[in-house]
Amino acid sequence: MSVSISQHDNIVIFDVMALYYTEQWIRCDVIEIQQTTKFQMINKRPAERGTGNEYYVHYEGTDRRLDEWAQRSQIQKILVQRNTSVHDDRRKITRVRKRTHIDMIESPNSHSSIDDERTALEKEHEQVTRVKHIERIRYGNYEIDTWYFSPYPDDYGKTHSLYICQYCMRYMKFERSYRIHLLECRRKEPPGIEIYKEKSMSVYEVLGSNDKVYCQCLCLLAKLFLDHKTLYFDVEPFLFYVLCEVDSRGAQMVGYFSKEQGNPDGNNLACICILPPFQRSGYGKFLIQLSYEISKREGLIGSPEKPLSDLGKLSYRSYWSWAVLEVLRTCSKISITDLSRRTAIHVNDIIETLHSLKLTRYWKGDHVLYVTQRFLLHCWKTGVAKKPRLLLRPRLLRWQPR
Helix, strand or coil: CCCCECCCCCCCCCCEEEEEECCEEEEEEEEEEEEECCCCEECCEECCCCCEEEEEEEECCCCHHHCEEEEHHHEEEECCCCCCCHHHHCCCCCHHHHHHHHHHHHCCCCCCHHHHHHHHHHHHHHHHHCCCCCCEEEECCEEEECCCCCCCCHHHHHCCEEEECCCCCCEECCHHHHHHHHHHCCCCCCCCEEEEEECCEEEEEEECCCCHHHHHHHHHHHHCCCCCCCCCCCCCCEEEEEEEEEECCEEEEEEEEEEECCCCCCEEECEEEECHHHCCCCHHHHHHHHHHHHHHHHCCCEEECCCCCHHHHHHHHHHHHHHHHHHHHHCCCCCHHHHHHHHCECHHHHHHHHHHCCCEEEECCEEEECCCHHHHHHHHHHCCCCCCCCCCCHHHECCCCC
């Protein structure tokens, strides 16, 4: 990338910059500026000593989880040409221009109060969460780089590193406090009731109304890895299903999902999170299976709360494809409604899945299944209907509706 560097040192928020990284300039936007008055750790290496500024930057065309603090010596201002051209119009849009563009597409009726309220909430969310102060956490034996802002209270939310107990979810600013806490912490498993156990894996059902502080800390931790999570402190109406890896030291939380009690909106899952060190282990789809098995026992049809994150969409689409094709493998002549009853997956989610698999036809004003054994065999051979790495065993689930 070739850039024109400004000789002026005036840098303000929303300036377009270039950051030198791995022997190339990367275009970025300045999101926030703060004064540095002491030795700090930035980008996993010592920052410059003395007074000065540090700059929170967003790399154009990337996810917000890659946003980070940069030193003044790392960045240079780009001279932006005022006269636009065809070439300029084709450049990657910034996050601000992209948000405006999306708002225009999603809100064709500018007088719609619903659209206006949604747009205002989105802008407020982005404003509040735009700067990620906590860059990494210590969690058990892992040091984990965080992805997004989380509203930890007081000075805890302003520190660069945070220490979190993997058993009680308590958070600390200093390593010494953390080590003392690990020696004194009496909790070695989540509160609540163990409802599933298989080998070194356990699931606990925790009521937000009974264990409010634990659930609040759990939500604050999850927010470090979820962009649009809004549940932090109002945990009382929710149930939490906490997945743990169990060893001789205790049951370490690796992920969870939450759902609202009473299922008021037909959602069987409000939020799901697997911590980064434990991703790609099959835990996400295991929790999705659990959410639908609970729905079956409740005699309900369920669906996750929308919108889903990009990772959530991939996990759910993969699970839905497997669950639907697993039924069709043994019963190809079945209606979409019956498919929904057999799997507890909402009809809309099934139609979306079948459509992506090209297994539906629109006939006489309705969606109908169009399945051939040849195509089903193709799906199994090509991995379209990939079997989950961890299969939930319903007989091991000790749970019944209240």
